[in-house]
Amino acid sequence: MSRILQPASERRPETHPLTFRLHDDESPVSFDEYRSTHGYEAVAQALDKHTFESLTDEVKAANLRGRGGAGFSAGMKWSLTMKGEGVPRGYVVCNADEMEPGTFKDRLLMEQQPHLLIEGMILAGYANRAKQGYIFLRGEYHRAAASIQRALSDARANGWLGKRVNGSDWDFDIALHTGAGRYICGEETALINSLEGKRANPRAKPPFPGQSGAWGLPTVVNNVETLCNVPGIVAHGADWFQALSGELSDDGGTKLYGASGKVKQPGLWELPMGTSGRELLERAGGMRDGLTLKSWLPGGGSTGFLLPEHLELALDFDTIGGTGSRMGTGLITVVADNQSLVSLTRNLEEFFARESCGWCTPCRDGLPWSVKLLRALEAGEGEPGDIELLEQMARDLGPGKTFCAHAPGAAMPLASAIHYFRDEFERGISRPRGEAHADPIPVGSV
Amino acid sequence: MATIHVDGNDYEVEDSDNLLHACLSLGLDIPYFCWHPAMGSVGACRQCAVKQYKDADDDRGMLVMSCMAPVKDDAYISIADDEAKAFRETVIEWLMVNHPHDCPVCEEGGHCHLQDMTVMTGHDRRRYRFRKRTHRNQNLGPFIAHEMNRCITCYRCTRFYQDYAGGEDLGAFGAHDNVYFGRYEEGTLESEFSGNLTEVCPTGVFTDQTHSDHYTRKWDLQFAPSICHQCAAGCNISPGERYGDIRRIENRYNGDVNGYFLCDRGRFGYGYVNRQDRPTRPEWRQRSHERALAESPTTLEVDAALDCAADSLRGAKRIIGIGSPRASLESNHMLAQLVGEANFSTGIEAGELTRIRRMQALNRETGVATPSLREIEHADAVLVLGEDLIQSAARVGLSVRQAVRGKGAELGATRGIPDWNAEAIKTIAQDAGHPLFLATPEATKLDGIAAHAWRAAPQDIARLGFAVAHALDPTAPAVADLEAELARLAERCADALLAAKRPLVIAGDSLGDMAIIEAAGNVARALARRQKAEAGLTLIRREANSVGLGLLGGESLDWALERLEHGDADGVVILENDLYTRLSAARVEAALTEAGCVVVIDHQRTTTWERADIGLPAGTFAESDGTLVSLEGRAQRFYQVFDPSYLRPESRIRESWRWLHALKATLERQTVETIVLDELTEAVAGVAPALAALHRNTPESLFRIHGLKLAREPHRYSGRTAMRANLDVNEPRASVDLDTPFAFSMEGYSGYREPRREVAFAWAPGWNSPQAWNKFQDEVGGHLRAGDPGVRLFPVQPASGDYCATLPDAFARSEHEWQIVDLPQLFGGDEMSRRAEPIQARMAPPRVALSHADAARLGIDAGAPVSITVGEATFVLSARLSPSLPNGIVGLPAGSVPEAAPALTPGTIRRGRVAPGARDIGTGEARS
């Protein structure tokens, strides 16, 4: 359904490891096709020449940073998973809960090329000595579910999953688990609770999932795109991966970048890590007619707003991190000058308030209040002090103060919107403090 | 140990703690909600934030949740830091966003943790100007009222209810700012520990419904340290009184015994104290020449009653006394003094008395300790023989649950997860637990966490125990013809007990079977011989002072009735005992008719009371003082909560022992001297060596702090000058209490700084809720600083005596007879609490339980009448089909069917005939 906007002719195995097999008509890459384009060879290679440790080291050397948004080194995470004598074999879990506003990359990979993900998971399973993999797929992705289900049975039928993977003495299988909604399921520990059939409240860290994850066993959680990068690394080596991004970034590899919002041609591209926002905007055909760029989100709703001047920056974790925002998922959301930032921020905070799991106080009770304040400002019914209150909330919803990263994610756009567009918020203040007035609309609860 | 630096001061703290626990234990105040000393940390509320610095030079620091931050040696933290303070104030402000601020009408007001924490953080201005979220409430049954709008979403209720107490029906529903705590559908809460929600909930969501019916603020209640009289576990309670009624019962912290939690029978069963039909004045029934008692009694004044009783007793050639296992040691002792030790009966049926004495001997002889409830929580393998603990001693069952859960902490330790990290421990544990083996006739509520739950007849349960003992120590007698399945189970139990460091055996008297008790004794002896130095033996007794009576000496009830029947004695004084619940009505009736004079001292209008020539109105636990001995062998003092005659001058209620003392003097034609409880307790201590440790509880009455007595009333107690104004505009002096260090007043010491073991109510400046107990403990959740109340009478002794070698044959079902077992009942199984309305509302209608196969054989459907004939007695109950009861056995609810009670008592194996019932079953069904 979503499209990679580079035509097949532009996508080469050497430069587009994630997408070179994709068809222009969006039909899924079949098992046979995948095999005939060197698919699953990385698994064969790994089983042949790698130990658990050496495979992990290879991924660590490639400096593959997590594509789920936090950018944590995948190899590093794997090296921290408890394994070895006496430790029971645990799980690898693919985080396919993609619900970050503005993000539509994992769905494309799963719908159109599920074998790449499966191959990546087998490799992750091997490196982490897991006994079982789960793909935690959000419930709304029906097409991806069908595609994955089909691919799993093809892979199993061909000996890549199940007992004695590809004739080795190593057993590993993958099951598809579909969710039932709720953005918070994407938070890796909430995801594990959800997998266990519980309410998706996050878990405290430590212990990290690698110590005690699903059902108390060592567990690795990685994003779809992260896992899709692993076969390439194993097949071609860490250096090759590093070189993909060339001079553009210290982070290796390519990235599925995208743009949506008020652009002419929203879509996705596989580009070297560190490609600039400017290039994405250009590839998206620029702003829609008659509009100019006012602001943009670098990688989903939980990242901070940036200004046009930031477009020249490399879109990688450290560079964007340096602005006070976050690279997030790397799919930019483009905001035009006719858009009220107060309304957009209100929309984002409504999202975060509704999707809060309800476990910790700041997020559960703070976010809905911020929504009410934003609605008041949006309706021109703000009071003096409201903006300062919002700023205080943005601070007190920050990292370390809440139980998980959901609320800090909500705080980012809030703080940055006020920081860059304070005057728009000030325009919402019309009344003296404390005067009685009609209730704004209550938060909808679903 | 570790050193931490808090706001510039250095402290030594336990390095296995988290910072919140450590700081609270130091007496430093940090506000918190989701953390609870008994339930650990989950980091949800974010209220306990403090600043933590990397080292002495770091001046920026970082906010951490103190409950989730482990103590590290040389850690620098600040509670007073501005950012931390501001954040804590913001958290309270957020919690208050949806809180209705309805303190004036909220029943939590005045003992509310949320109020305390709000004041502590300094939050006093509302900035939120929008609409609040509201919820609908549920009807949760007779015990718990529900007001969800007050919820601050700390998750303590579900964590207690599900994780700690194993409940299934209460949970957290919804998400984001619409989280709802309640039942999955409206209805009565199923847990036997639901009452603790009222204390675990930091605000007024779950409050005491029984209290609501006659509500009084905490500060207007008069309290005393008391002991629950509703079973033998010996939980410490704080009953609160106003206007002469008990208004509610709160948990009283005892670090060795009940900790923070009570069962619902104990908490909600107090209604018998307030019953309108209680005798409050002496009653006299004239006898006709045919010895028949007059229909309606005449009330007498105290002196007249004493004279009257003394006169008629003087006419008797021999007077015997029948004591009671629900009365204090002091009252029983005073009775023995009145009638002479040779004429004293414990009031306990002969079989039960033998078993009580045997249990006591085993507690001394087997060489293993009798653990406290806290020690039970640390057992790492438990074998339960014959006891359905949740029904027979619920609080013990709750401790056994914690023992099983203890495995989580052990597993956590292998991966570096501290035991306070509650959710992480739960994750690592999944459903692993320390092994618990249960052998009972019918399914129990602990089955779900048992390694194995086995259903069997009492004989077979005993055989399992004997087989386990033999498997542990081959010199223990072997069980003849042991079935292969049973042998395997015995091996498994033995292996688990041997593998454990702190194995525990639990048995008791619920099934009235000596063989089970002996079997447990053999297991304990075998553990001692296998050098299990930390092994434990817990033996459940039925009543609050069963153990005490066993220690005091005295004959059985059967003996007493025989004396009367045979004319050996013709005067009898009966103390707080309804004989009709213990032996067959016909027999009791006959014996009492034979007696020339029957004096009954009790606080309830029992059948026995109605049979008295003279009835003397006694105080309940709330109106008297005394000592009880719990099943742990812990002698504990309970204190009078209020003086019944202060507000009701017409009342002539006295402590039983005071009546007995006065009666003795009157009988001996002496003037009635003032007596102080301490003298009596001293005297009891001299009765038997086993009781000598009671000396350590006296002289209690002279205990003072800074020369002050201890206050029974909070210092904000109001209305004192007005509360008696309907009687007299002059406020009389407060009643004087010579028996205890407590005053019937708010004057006196009620602080926490000076160590004292007996605390009427927990209060410290800024801490009005039950969390104020923190301030009285050596370490939060530990022991009271002055030591936990009570003295233990069963110290571990070297093993003596030998294995029991009389082993029962396997149960064989017979064609035409059924073996009867009584199944203990938490609600309804206790003579006193079943007089309380809320308990009645929770009592299951009494039914006879049969296996499905037996019911089919008899052609009986569920609910059909069944007639049961035991000896002479026949009664009819409706049938309950039990999926777990073995064939050939029928189960009767213990204590709930007075008609059945006599049938249950004699002998070890009671057999009876069971047939489809002919008539309708009037009584049982109608009662509830």
Place this chain on the structure above:
Amino acid sequence: MNQTTADDGARIASDAFALDPADREAILEERSHYPYPQAASIEALKIVQKRLGYVPDGAIPAIADTLGIRPADVEGVATFYSLIFRQPVGRHVILICDSSSCFLTDYEALRDAFIEHLGIHMGQTTADGRFTLLPVCCLGACDRGPAVLIGETLHGPVTPEDIPKLLEAYP
């Protein structure tokens, strides 16, 4: 979720609930996929919902019983997840993405058009039981915003004018 004081009608219905035998089988089959039965609880709810369109009160204890887990946990899960419906819904559930990219591409106008066209508010079901209107998190179709998921089919971009034709496919 149903937090209301259950009226007698609801009670009787809940008492009368029995799991369809095929659903029971399917739930037991799901249970076998995981090391602990609770993991199958969400799937179990989905199984019931697939047949009935929603999860009636009586299904909660029935599922708990089938899986051998606490009814409170089943209800906890049933009321947490947004795709489990604890009240009856229409034959077709229309999930309108209300997240930022769709917001920027005029989600609010589209939502209002749906509301007007169907004559119901968000969260409601049409009187003929045909449609239920609900918001949903970013559907991962930001390049086609505003996006709508009807049943299992994703549509986007959808304009207010498209609505009548679009809904024809859903009788």
